[in-house]
Amino acid sequence: IDISVKDQNFIANGIISHNSAQRYARLTEGARKDHFKKVAEYVKEQFLGLKNLKGIIVGGPGPTKYDFVEGDYITTEVKNKIIAIKDLSYTGDFGLQELVDKSQDVLAKEEIAxxxxxxxxxxxxxxxxxxxxxxxxxxxxxxxxxxxxxxxxxxxxxxxxxxxxxxxxxxxxxxxxxxxxxxxxxxxxxxxxxxxxxxxxxxxx
The missing domain is CATH 3.30.1330.30 (Ribosomal protein L30/S12)
Structure with missing residues (x-):
């Protein structure tokens, strides 16, 4: 017999079972926010000190990049430096190369400007x-x-x-x-x- 108990613990055969789906979701969301904060701090430290910084291009698969940029993780000063957000199919080195390839239009416009x-x-x-x-x-x-x-x-x-x-x-x-x-x-x-x-x-x- 399947037992479904939403958002609470229950006892079966003398054993306490935990409905962990919601807890797992909270932990996952917390870990994601912590990661965003670390990335935001890294971006601030690495990029804002660059004298000749023209702009920042953000890219990645899925909607995560928009959650990062549109959330309250990065400072206004950093946001003002973002000149494009690009959808990518890859991460890692392949993703970086794809980001460069897909950003040629933006880079050309910035150079002309x-x-x-x-x-x-x-x-x-x-x-x-x-x-x-x-x-x-x-x-x-x-x-x-x-x-x-x-x-x-x-x-x-x-x-x-x-x-x-x-x-x-x-x-x-x-x-x-x-x-x-x-x-x-x-x-x-x-x-x-x-x-x-x-x-x-x-x-x-």
Missing amino acids: EEKAIMQKFFSLLSTKQGMVSYGEKEVMEKLQMGVAETLLLSESLSDEEIDKFEQEAKKVSTEVKIISTETREGAQLKEMGKVAAILRYEVS
Whole structure:
């Protein structure tokens, strides 16, 4: 004879039996929440200290990733860094590779947005503080060798040899290098201006 007693203990043949389904569910949920908290703390410690962090992409099989992101586990600062959530078929190393493959669209958009932002900064300075920028291969190379270039902007239309030449000079003086696509309006303007530009550390007359 099957005995079903919902959500309580019962005695059969002098032995106390426990209805453990609900208890197991509580333990499982508790373990999941503890795991989420540990992951959230790890993400905060590892990522928020990164100076050049562009964004965080979360991925995984099933709905767990949404429970993690939408729950009260991660800080608002971390949530603001999440740029995409992707459904995956795998976990582990295969899952990481799948996440990278499925995030190419997001990564491309982020890269273009970053390029547009830095070029808009260049053009804004060009119109308001011309001493803070430089453009043209000869002029920019001079600024690089002086050590006053903060950010070097190179059009992707330059040859590999030219890009390498400027990157080597930039490396000597810790100048950040940005390769700018010609697919945006700002990138096309850079190409027309001589393919090379720089935002300077301070005004140079």
